[in-house]
Amino acid sequence: xxxxxxxxxxxxxxxxxxxxxxxxxxxxxxxxxxxxxxxxxxxxxxxxxxxxxxxxxxxxxxxxxxxxxxxxxxxxxxxxxxxxxxxxxxxxxxxxxxxxxxxxxxxxxxxxxxxxxxxxxxxxxxxxxxxxxxxxxxxxxxxxxxxxxxxxxxxxxxxxxxxxxxxxxxxxxxxxxxxxxxxxxxxxxxxxxxxxx
Amino acid sequence: xxxxxxxxxxxxxxxxxxxxxxxxxxxxxxxxxxxxxxxxxxxxxxxxxxxxxxxxxxxxxxxxxxxxxxxxxxxxxxxxxxxxxxxxxxxxxxxxxxxxxxxxxxxxxxxxxxxxxxxxxxxxxxxxxxxxxxxxxxxxxxxxxxxxxxxxxxxxxxxxxxxxxxxxxxxxxxxxxxxxxxxxxxxxxxxxxxxxx
Numbered sequence: 001x002x003x004x005x006x007x008x009x010x011x012x013x014x015x016x017x018x019x020x021x022x023x024x025x026x027x028x029x030x031x032x033x034x035x036x037x038x039x040x041x042x043x044x045x046x047x048x049x050x051x052x053x054x055x056x057x058x059x060x061x062x063x064x065x066x067x068x069x070x071x072x073x074x075x076x077x078x079x080x081x082x083x084x085x086x087x088x089x090x091x092x093x094x095x096x097x098x099x100x101x102x103x104x105x106x107x108x109x110x111x112x113x114x115x116x117x118x119x120x121x122x123x124x125x126x127x128x129x130x131x132x133x134x135x136x137x138x139x140x141x142x143x144x145x146x147x148x149x150x151x152x153x154x155x156x157x158x159x160x161x162x163x164x165x166x167x168x169x170x171x172x173x174x175x176x177x178x179x180x181x182x183x184x185x186x187x188x189x190x191x192x193x194x195x196x197x
Numbered sequence: 198x199x200x201x202x203x204x205x206x207x208x209x210x211x212x213x214x215x216x217x218x219x220x221x222x223x224x225x226x227x228x229x230x231x232x233x234x235x236x237x238x239x240x241x242x243x244x245x246x247x248x249x250x251x252x253x254x255x256x257x258x259x260x261x262x263x264x265x266x267x268x269x270x271x272x273x274x275x276x277x278x279x280x281x282x283x284x285x286x287x288x289x290x291x292x293x294x295x296x297x298x299x300x301x302x303x304x305x306x307x308x309x310x311x312x313x314x315x316x317x318x319x320x321x322x323x324x325x326x327x328x329x330x331x332x333x334x335x336x337x338x339x340x341x342x343x344x345x346x347x348x349x350x351x352x353x354x355x356x357x358x359x360x361x362x363x364x365x366x367x368x369x370x371x372x373x374x375x376x377x378x379x380x381x382x383x384x385x386x387x388x389x390x391x392x393x394x
């Protein structure tokens with residue numbers, strides 16, 4: 001049996017990654033999501049192990065110290081991390097793994113020898129236009145002008161780095177973007193992985 | 198508008214390439230076949246410009262002398278060649294081009310700077326098993342044992358070189374192989390072409 005493929009999906013806030021990945025995992029066979037761990041408190045209705053595993057800070061820091069995360073980061077005072085073992089086990093069992101991740105996380109994961117180069121597939125989800133990105137970020141509604149500008153500048157800074165990814169998927173419509181993501185998965189299973197683990 | 202992609206499809210005789218490519222071109226938009234030129238006589242029912250353009254030998258040799266072929270070869274006393282201008286024009290117009298080609302032809306085309314590396318996409322169509330290859334080659338029926346063995350050894354020698362291709366598509370069923378080919382095309386349009394023309 002051949003190893004599973006590890007898909008790292010990044011893209012600016014507001015691009016629709018969460019909805020896209022939900023359908024991707026739901027509609028494809030042999031593909032699971034790598035669920036992150038966080039120290040932030042669960043929001044009402046959030047179930048442990050669905051969007052996140054909710055851990056307290058001592059447990060998180062102990063796991064960091066033991067090197068149990070593929071990547072981890074501190075965002076707005078909360079820790080987030082991707083457990084390494086789950087990913088490794090799924091891939092070894094021949095199951096594909098997909099991870100919703102930020103630009104820094106991709107870099108951290110790909111700095112590890114086991115996920116370098118062709119051993120992981122990095123996809124950047126792109127808004128169809130700058131106007132649409134602005135519209136989607138504004139659509140979130142709950143923010144003041146300063147928070148909006150910070151999110152917009154962050155998104156722009158991330159988009160500049162899309163050249164580091166194997167694929168760019170434009171999210172013009174959910175169906176079209178999903179078809180592209182599925183095609184990338186099927187094509188990558190036919191692709192010859194020179195130098196892969 | 199972005200350039201079209203040039204798909205080079207190789208694979209051993211008997212693997213089902215011709216049927217596969219017929220449906221690929223028929224069912225996909227913005228994709229044309231690069232029709233070869235040959236000096237062999239048309240078989241009954243063969244129309245000029247469909248499977249081949251039928252030229253006489255002086256015309257063929259003059260075109261070779263003028264460098265008008267992307268690749269050309271002498272097979273069983275007949276010349277075959279791929280006109281360069283048609284491919285270049287279609288790609289420049291943003292149309293994808295697919296070419297049914299042999300292992301030597303792929304090498305010739307990719308030795309040209311304009312179609313090197315990521316500027317063309319090479320796909321090797323593989324039989325699902327050695328037994329199935331033997332069965333399909335025997336199924337052609339019209340051959341004596343010696344011709345069969347020559348074709349089998351040629352096929353085996355070609356399959357050894359499948360590592361030179363970006364993709365391997367197993368032709369277990371026509372529908373599955375076609376889905377893989379279409380996925381490769383869509384994925385390649387999302388793929389970032391570092392170092393491409």
